[in-house]
Amino acid sequence: MVLAPEIQKKVKEIKILTRRALSALQIGNFSSAKKGSGFEFDQLRDYAFGDDVRTIDWKSSARTGKILVKQYIEERNRVFWLCVDLSSSMSFSTTDLLKQELAANAASILALASGHTQDLVGLILYSDSVELCIPPKKGAAHIEHIVQQLQSLRPTKNKTSDISVCMNYILSLKKGKSYVFVFSDGQEQASKELLYVMQKRHNMVLFLCNDVQEVHPTVRGMIHTQDLESAVSAQMIFHAKLVRNLLATSHDQLVSSYKQAKVPVVQLYTNHGYMDSMIQFFKQYII
Secondary structure, three states: OOOOHHHHHHHHHHHHHHHHHHHHHOOOOOOOEEEEOOOEEEEEEEOOOOOOHHHEOHHHHHHHOOOEEEEEEEEOOOEEEEEEEOOHHHHOOOOOOOHHHHHHHHHHHHHHHHHHHOOEEEEEEEOOOEEEEEEEEOOHHHHHHHHHHHHOOOOOOOOOOOHHHHHHHHHHOOOOOOEEEEEEOOOOOOOHHHHHHHHHHOEEEEEEEEOHHHHOOOOOOEEEEEOOOOOOEEEEEOOOHHHHHHHHHHHHHHHHHHHHOOOOEEEEEOOOOOHHHHHHHHHHHHO
């Protein structure tokens, strides 16, 4: 995959940002699994003084003529799913940073951070269907591939999204519990029932990608607006208190609906740095 120079530059910048964040948090490499009594069988080994007699494999011991014990690996590898909304509404911004770019950057930072914590990371790009799925793995080449995919995203036109499609896809995999990080502006909301099921089986976090003018508009006067997903146009009087209250209330209700389902919400904005929010997130979930 040959990357355009501007994509290579973006990937390099994201790597620098991630290194700075992890350095500030003193996150380094550590073993992804520790030996001991755990969940997954590792190997048979000779009995040593002090070993728990309950770990002795009597059949293997009788067959080989020496006492052997079962050694297990305690799982510490977490599985991270990065789910990025590709709908056209993500192509909006009143700043130099699109909501889609905000989502791609934040997801890239998480992917790179997983390399330091030796967790497995996968990528799902979705609209009203799952457009791309890269299964969770670890390793520098795999993470580089995910970051390149994210930084190569381009704005879309007249494309809707359905977060339920993404969530049902993950639920259908019937894998173990994982961390599901969704990067979206929340234009399409999942049902309360589906959110409860999702959070019961996995650990979901919503990274809500906002443009401040959509939440707390400061513009005034008659503004021509267009829904980027449906292409429907309308005139809105933004100096009207009713309009400003409506936008703020709608946003608050969206956040509240996820929190009621025990889904944490990390708010990211296009108009100011998002690294503070990401660092706070690292402290709570990654370390």
